[in-house]
Amino acid sequence: MADRLVRISGSPRSVPASGRERGTIDPMLPGLLRGVIFISVLAAPFVAAILAG
Known part of the structure; x- marks a missing residue:
């Protein structure tokens, strides 16, 4: 049981913390470009x- 908890908590995350903040801004740009x-x-x-005339 302890091995399983260590393996689950030690697994890498799919999205890094710095990518989450930037990810909310990036999808806006293509939308704005399509609007223009x-x-x-x-x-x-x-x-x-x-x-x-």
């Missing part, structure tokens, strides 16, 4: 119409 691309694609016809 989506807005620019929607705005392109209006910008073209304004430039065409």
Whole structure:
């Protein structure tokens, strides 16, 4: 029983502590980039119409 507890507590963690904090910020960037691309694609016809006069 004691061997099992030592093995379980000694197993490496899948995510390091420093990666958890950074992991909450990284997924926001692709979402923001997709949002900017989506807005620019929607705005392109209006910008073209304004430039065409």
